[in-house]
Amino acid sequence: MIQYLMAMYDMTKEQARIKVSQDLKGGKIESVQKEQEYLESFSYTEEEQPTTFQAHRYLVKERKLPNRIVKKFIENGLIRESVYQEVIFKWKKNQCVVGYSKQGTVKLTKEQQKRYRTERTYFKYIAPTTEEDTYGGFNYLVGQPKNIYFFESAIDLLSYYTLYESELHSIGDFWLVSYEGLGAGKKNC
Template sequence: MTRIEAVKQKAILEVAESLGYSFRCLSGQVYEHPEHDSFRIFADTNTFKWFSRDIQGDVIDFVQLVAGVPFKEALSYLETGDFEQAKVVEGTYQPFSYYLGEEPFDQARTYLKQIRGLSDETINAFGRQGLLAQAHYQTKAFQESVLVFKSYNHQGQLEGASLQGLVKNNERHDRGYLKKIMKGSHGYIGMSFDIGKPKRLIFCESVIDMMSYYQLHQRQLSDVRLVSMEGLKLSVIAYQTLRLAAEEQGKLYFLDTVKPSRLTHYLQTIQETTTFFQTHSGLLTLAVDNDEAGRDFCQKLSEKGLPIEIDLPPLQELETKADWNDIVKGHCNHSLKDMIQSAKLQVLRSNPPPRKNTVLEL
C-alpha cells in the first residue's frame, strides 16, 4: 500500500472531528454539516460532497477544503496530526446570533413530561441554569413551536442552540419531529449542566439523554459537570477538559486563545506531557448510547490512551440499542403498570366478589 493509499484509509468523520467540525447523522451512513445542509459525509465510502458548490472528494480533499491548505500539508496532517508549513486557516469568527422569539414554556414542559418521561424536578433544575426555552421557529415553508436547548461557553456567553419540535409531523420531518442545530452554533462547546463545583465530566450524546441521566443518578452526583455532545465529538471532550483545567488554575482567559481546530491537539498535549489525568482520577466518563456507534467511540478513545470511564445504559431484553431516555421511559411505564395494578387491588378489597355457596358432599 502506497503512502497516499494508507492516508486515504483515515476515517473522514474522525478527521472532521479533529479539525473541530461536527456532522450530525441523517440516516445510516450519511452525515450532514449543521450549518450547510448540502454539505454531507458518506461514512460507508469515506467521502464527502458539498452539493450546492459541486465539490466532492476523499479525506485528503476534505482536509484541503476545510483547512484551506495545499495537498502536501493535508497529507502531513493526516499522517502526523499537524501541518508542516501552514496551520489551519480559521474562518473569521462569527458570534452566535439567537434570533428566536420565546414563548411560555407550557407546551415544552408537556412534551418533556409526557413524551420523554422527565419529571418537573429535572425540568426545573435545567431551567434554572438557563438551558431550556420554548420559542417560535419559522421558515418559508412552515412555522411551529420548538423546545430550545442552549449552549454557553466558559465566559457564560450563548454560543449555540439546538431545536426540538414539540408536535410530531411525519410528512414534514424525516424523524417525525423537527430536530435542528441553529445556524452559527459552535458545536465544539456542547451544552453543560453543573452540579456543585465541577471536578469531573460526564458526557452524553444528547440533551434529552443528559437530562435522563441526571434524573436517574442525581442522588449520586456531586461536583460534576454533565455535558451533551450533540453526537459523538472528541472536540467537545477536548474543550470541556481544557475548560475544567483552566477553571482550576484560574486561567479561563487561556481558552480565548485556543482555536477550535487545535482543541484535540491541546488535549493530546495534556495527555502526553502532563500528569493532569493521573492527578484527576475518574475525570472523564462517557455515558453514551449503548449501541455500535457509542461502543466504538469508547473503544477508539481508549485506544488513544485517553483515561475514560464508561457508563452505558443497560440493554433491555432483546434490544440491541439503548439510550438513557429509554431507561427513564421504561421506569415510567413500570410505574404506571404498578399504579394500575395497585388501583385494581384497592377496588377488589373495597368490593370483594360475592362468595359462592359451597355444598359439602358426604
C-alpha cells in the same frame, strides 16, 4: 453508509446512493471532505414564547422526564420554548448563551419529513456557532468541573441526570455536557 453521507455531508438519499455505488465499483471508498463553516461571533436571536408549556409537556409526557427536573432546567434558563413550540436547549458558557439546539414537540408530517430530507419523527436543529463553542453543547455545571460526563444529546443528558441526580450531588463538582454540537454541520436534520 447512505444515512451517514446524508447526515454528515447534507446529501439527498439519491446523491448518497450514487456516491456509494460509484465508490464501490472501484473497489475503494474515498472520503468526502466538507469544509466546516463557523460564525465569527454568535448572537442568540431565537424568538421565545413567554411560557414553556409545550416544551414542558413534551419533555414530561413524551420523553418521560420528571416534572421537577424539567422545571429546574427551565428555571436555570437552560430550557426555553420557541414561538414554533420547539424545545430550545441553550448552550451556556459563563452564563452567556453561546449556542443552542432545538427539538420539535409535534411529530413531523410526511411532507415535512420529505422537505427536511429526514426520516426523523420530530424536527431537530443545531444552530451554527463559533469554532470555539461548537465543541460544547447543552451543559449543566455544578461547582468545579472535576467530574465530567459526556452525552450524545440534551435528552440523554437530562435522562442521566434524572437517574443519578442524588449520586452526582453527593460527589459534587460535576459537569454534564451534551456533544450534539458536533453534528452534521449544524444544519436541519
